[in-house]
Amino acid sequence: AQKITQTQPGMFVQEKEAVTLDCTYDTSDPSYGLFWYKQPSSGEMIFLIYQGSYDQQNATEGRYSLNFQKARKSANLVISASQLGDSAMYFCAMRDRSGGSYIPTFGRGTSLIVHP
Amino acid sequence: EAQVTQNPRYLITVTGKKLTVTCSQNMNHEYMSWYRQDPGLGLRQIYYSMNVEVTDKGDVPEGYKVSRKEKRNFPLILESPSPNQTSLYFCASTSQVLEGTDTQYFGPGTRLTVL
Numbered sequence: 001a002q003k004i005t006q007t008q009p010g011m012f013v014q015e016k017e018a019v020t021l022d023c024t025y026d027t028s029d030p031s032y033g034l035f036w037y038k039q040p041s042s043g044e045m046i047f048l049i050y051q052g053s054y055d056q057q058n059a060t061e062g063r064y065s066l067n068f069q070k071a072r073k074s075a076n077l078v079i080s081a082s083q084l085g086d087s088a089m090y091f092c093a094m095r096d097r098s099g100g101s102y103i104p105t106f107g108r109g110t111s112l113i114v115h116p
Numbered sequence: 117e118a119q120v121t122q123n124p125r126y127l128i129t130v131t132g133k134k135l136t137v138t139c140s141q142n143m144n145h146e147y148m149s150w151y152r153q154d155p156g157l158g159l160r161q162i163y164y165s166m167n168v169e170v171t172d173k174g175d176v177p178e179g180y181k182v183s184r185k186e187k188r189n190f191p192l193i194l195e196s197p198s199p200n201q202t203s204l205y206f207c208a209s210t211s212q213v214l215e216g217t218d219t220q221y222f223g224p225g226t227r228l229t230v231l
């Protein structure tokens with residue numbers, strides 16, 4: 001079974017609008033970390049935001065926020081006021097303790113296109 | 117500046133010609149790993165290393181080798197490359213092996229084409 005599921009292969013949003021990228025995860029480990037990365041067309045992986053499983057509040061970093069719903073095992077990325085430069089692939093990832101070490105697992109990604 | 121470097125950034129080669137992609141980090145991280153990225157499949161882990169002389173297979177290790185003789189370096193070796201290894205490869209490192217909180221630092225990627 002996939003540990004990280006991103007159900008939206010592609011998303012479109014109008015510039016200046018908010019967009020939510022979905023991510024659900026599966027783990028039985030009570031201690032884990034959730035991450036979002038952005039990959040523009042140039043190819044590099046850019047870290048956006050982190051949420052720890054014990055964090056009480058949702059993480060925020062500028063225009064990015066993580067809507068963490070622990071009981072639903074959901075870690076959606078919210079981008080407010082989308083900009084043209086937000087067009088990219090977005091990957092959700094998790095590190096949990098599989099086999100004694102924190103091995104990261106990535107989702108398959110969501111391609112976001114921001115229209116002017 | 118904290119960084120992970122990979123070389124080469126782009127490589128076109130032919131089937132069967134051994135190649136090595138180098139990876140180096142300057143952050144004294146214990147944990148390093150290699151991923152390949154293919155369209156629609158996300159990032160899949162090839163090998164990882166929790167410290168010097170300790171390496172383990174990831175999800176897709178077939179056709180690859182790694183070594184970790186020094187903490188900073190983690191080269192990826194393709195002894196006999198095949199066209200199905202055409203992909204975008206990333207090296208990554210992180211500081212803490214037993215904590216889930218640390219962000220992975222990624223290298224810039226190596227785009228490999230095997231003809």
